[in-house]
Amino acid sequence: MNQAGPRFWEIFFEVYENLPRQGPGNRTCAARALGLCSELRESPAVLDLGCGVGGQTLQLAELTSGSIVAIDNHAPSIERLKAAIAERGLSQRISAIVGDMARPGQPLGVFDLIWSEGALYNIGLRDALRICHGLLRPGGYLAFTDAVWRKENPPPEVKAGFDLDYPTMGWLNDDVAAIRDIGFELVGHFTLPDEAWWDDFYTPMEKLIAELRGKYTGDVEALAILDQLAEEAEMHRRHSDFYAYEFFVARRPLAQTQPEAIKALEPGAPVDGLTPANEL
Numbered sequence: 001m002n003q004a005g006p007r008f009w010e011i012f013f014e015v016y017e018n019l020p021r022q023g024p025g026n027r028t029c030a031a032r033a034l035g036l037c038s039e040l041r042e043s044p045a046v047l048d049l050g051c052g053v054g055g056q057t058l059q060l061a062e063l064t065s066g067s068i069v070a071i072d073n074h075a076p077s078i079e080r081l082k083a084a085i086a087e088r089g090l091s092q093r094i095s096a097i098v099g100d101m102a103r104p105g106q107p108l109g110v111f112d113l114i115w116s117e118g119a120l121y122n123i124g125l126r127d128a129l130r131i132c133h134g135l136l137r138p139g140g141y142l143a144f145t146d147a148v149w150r151k152e153n154p155p156p157e158v159k160a161g162f163d164l165d166y167p168t169m170g171w172l173n174d175d176v177a178a179i180r181d182i183g184f185e186l187v188g189h190f191t192l193p194d195e196a197w198w199d200d201f202y203t204p205m206e207k208l209i210a211e212l213r214g215k216y217t218g219d220v221e222a223l224a225i226l227d228q229l230a231e232e233a234e235m236h237r238r239h240s241d242f243y244a245y246e247f248f249v250a251r252r253p254l255a256q257t258q259p260e261a262i263k264a265l266e267p268g269a270p271v272d273g274l275t276p277a278n279e280l
């Protein structure tokens with residue numbers, strides 16, 4: 001995305017807020033990741049960070065019988081999720097909150113499962129992992145997706161796209177190292193299959209962009225923005241072999257031994273600009 005004027009963002013959100021998901025992922029992958037959380041409590045306390053409009057939040061509500069706190073800093077997405085919760089009669093089980101995952105305002109050490117699809121990188125993966133570690137109870141699980149490189153020398157359009165959106169994006173082993181450095185046990189990981197990019201993301205995106213081209217007929221600026229937004233799915237068609245989305249499932253050990261994570265939980269100790277407290 002190399003255009004960031006107000007009109008760009010208006011149309012960007014007109015597209016993204018109307019998609020079932022705001023990034024790659026689908027129900028099958030969510031179920032597979034959940035299956036890796038083999039010792040999850042029967043009715044887990046779940047925290048969904050960067051939930052967007054809640055595509056995966058609603059799926060988690062079907063796949064588990066627990067309670068879910070879903071947080072995103074984009075208020076219109078939370079409004080949409082609230083409407084979906086009300087429509088499905090799920091307000092006893094899901095709370096949708098506008099908030100910053102860097103300071104989620106949730107109690108430490110209580111969550112059985114933290115879920116985050118395509119969102120942790122926004123606050124820096126390592127900082128996000130530290131925050132999740134503190135919020136999980138010992139033995140609790142973290143399931144998250146993250147974009148990773150899978151081939152050297154990406155074409156300029158791929159490099160430019162990720163330089164803008166995720167300049168610190170690493171390789172699979174970088175994420176595995178971060179998970180372990182922060183004090184998690186890696187339970188497992190798998191690469192999202194191509195359909196997970198299309199089912200709830202690029203296919204509805206392309207359909208919506210085609211509809212909006214009709215709505216904006218004659219509006220040269222809007223049509224140019226739609227062309228720009230359409231490039232992402234096209235890039236994926238051509239070059240998806242250079243990058244992937246990986247689903248990671250990690251666990252906060254029952255007995256913590258990793259010094260970095262322990263340090264991060266000392267009350268008042270600053271952690272890369274974040275101040276841990278009893279509540280984050």
Ligand SMILES: C[S@@+](CC[C@H](N)C(=O)[O-])C[C@H]1O[C@@H](n2cnc3c(N)ncnc32)[C@H](O)[C@@H]1O
Nearest residue numbers: 021022023050052072073074100101117119122
């Ligand atoms: C790629 S979207 C993924 C949304 C959703 N998890 C999904 O997979 O459909 C990333 C989400 O993270 C949210 N986000 C970015 N930075 C955030 C922050 N600091 N705190 C909370 N949410 C944030 C964005 O608003 C966006 O909804």
